[in-house]
Amino acid sequence: MTSSTSRIHIFDTTLRDGEQSPGVALNHNQKIEIAHALARLGVDVIEAGFPITSDGDFECVKRISREVRGPTICGLARTARGDIERAAQALESAAKSRIHVFTSASKVQIEHMLRKTPEQVVESSVKAVQFARQFTDDVEFSGQDVMRADFDFVIRLYDAAIEAGATVINIPDTVGYGTPEEYGRLIARVRDEIVRGRPVAISTHCHDDLGMATANSLAAVENGATQIECTINGIGERAGNTSLEEVVMAIHTRRDHYRAETGLRTRELYRVSRLVSRLTGMPVQPNKAIVGDNAFAHESGIHQDGVLKHKETYEIMNAELVGREAAVMVMGKHSGRAAFRKALSDLGYVTNGTSDRGLNEDAVNALFARFKELADRKGQIYADDLRALVEAGAEVQATFHIDSLQVLSGTHVTPTATIKLTSPNGMLEAAATGDGPVAAAMNAISHATGITPELDSYRLQSVTRGNEALGEVSAGVRYKGVTVMGIGLATDVVEASARAWLHAINQIVAGQARVKATVTAETP
């Protein structure tokens, strides 16, 4: 840290405000596990709970105080003496402890919730801070809902709290009402009018009701705040709190701008995010900054091509720095050839092969065309899909290709299929019926090609994941004593069957059949 770089303290409240997320209730062991993970991450303060809440919360704060070393352990308390005493008891065995006393600052909360006058709020706050100081030298003070409060009152309240012994003053935008500009200006006012060089830290605590928690916290840093209160994955009351991973990585990535740094071991970020998501049962949205599944993933061809050539074309931070893998390629309909080749070679296929070895240019192009077709229907294409696609054959050598297939089937109709095939001699078209839609499609192909093998075996299986999983059909066919295995892949099972049938016919025509059974003189 250079002399012009300020150190920002990270106050993690996942176990207190985060646990206030509707539907979340962590048990002791889960909280201890998260507290240890936060200590490994290197947060400065863990707000372990609100000890007056219940015996369970009390015991948990007590256990964290006893077991977790590194960060300061903090307990929340209203201005009531009972709350403060209970917090102090819970924190007794912590190596470093903090009591966090809070009141309300806005008129609406003072009048309607606390049912007090502003004077009474100041008085009870002063008494509470003084009382808390009897247990620890580290007392944090908060007045809820500052952004809807009268700022002159806010200044008076916090000045009184500092005089009473508060060492950290936390400025909560409890309902996520402020804009970055307004919030930043208030923090600057607090810094200039009441801190005035006294050894008191300014802290920010923002909620995300309007999606501005991260921006507001960073605006506070620009205006003198040296502590950010936040939660892993941004969980918390209603729309949640400032997301820890976002502010930490914003400060790191834009250190040229913020001239600040946190002391966190950022490589732990992703792991802690997964842990909190798993234990709270709150999934992380895929497009969530830093820790979402898509945060370092690329699906569109132009981006994939850029990232494959040079990661920084579309990635602004080092994924490894947050414990993740960089430049993850997601294969879908927006993907291009560069990523497709890379995906094939990652699966072990040689993509610059010659006509007799590996996949040559034509083979890759044919596979790419099939891949696009599939992606249009299936959405995401997984490694298994790609493998199956290659194994089903690029059909470069194929004489016949499906141009279109239409099948009519139902309870009271005779299954009928119409096929159009491209061939070296032009378009071939035929229609046929069958016992079922699969038989009708196979018969139509046989009529069009003039080749009618016998079906020896038929197997259909789902090879990939998702609702639109690929169906793979393996059709063992016999023709003039030669047995050939045709493989067809499609999201539609009738189409997969037709493709398998045609694949077999193409092998017969090309004379490239893999002989699986003894050749006999028998003809079908």
Ligand SMILES: CC(=O)SCCNC(=O)CCNC(=O)[C@H](O)C(C)(C)COP(=O)(O)OP(=O)(O)OC[C@H]1O[C@@H](n2cnc3c(N)ncnc32)[C@H](O)[C@@H]1OP(=O)(O)O
């Ligand atoms: C913005 C925040 O995140 S604040 C923290 C919010 N977290 C929680 O509330 C979780 C834990 N809470 C609880 O378990 C309970 O609400 C308790 C144990 C704290 C209190 O329970 P109860 O005694 O049953 O009170 P209840 O929850 O119904 O109402 C809250 C009381 O606290 C008072 N209160 C609220 N904030 C404060 C404060 N900062 N200082 C003093 N009193 C306060 C309210 O005025 C109300 O008092 P009243 O009962 O005299 O009207």
Ligand SMILES: CC(C)C(=O)C(=O)O
């Ligand atoms: C207890 C306080 C700091 C709080 O969580 C809030 O105001 O949002």
Ligand SMILES: [Mg+2]
């Ligand atoms: Mg809060």
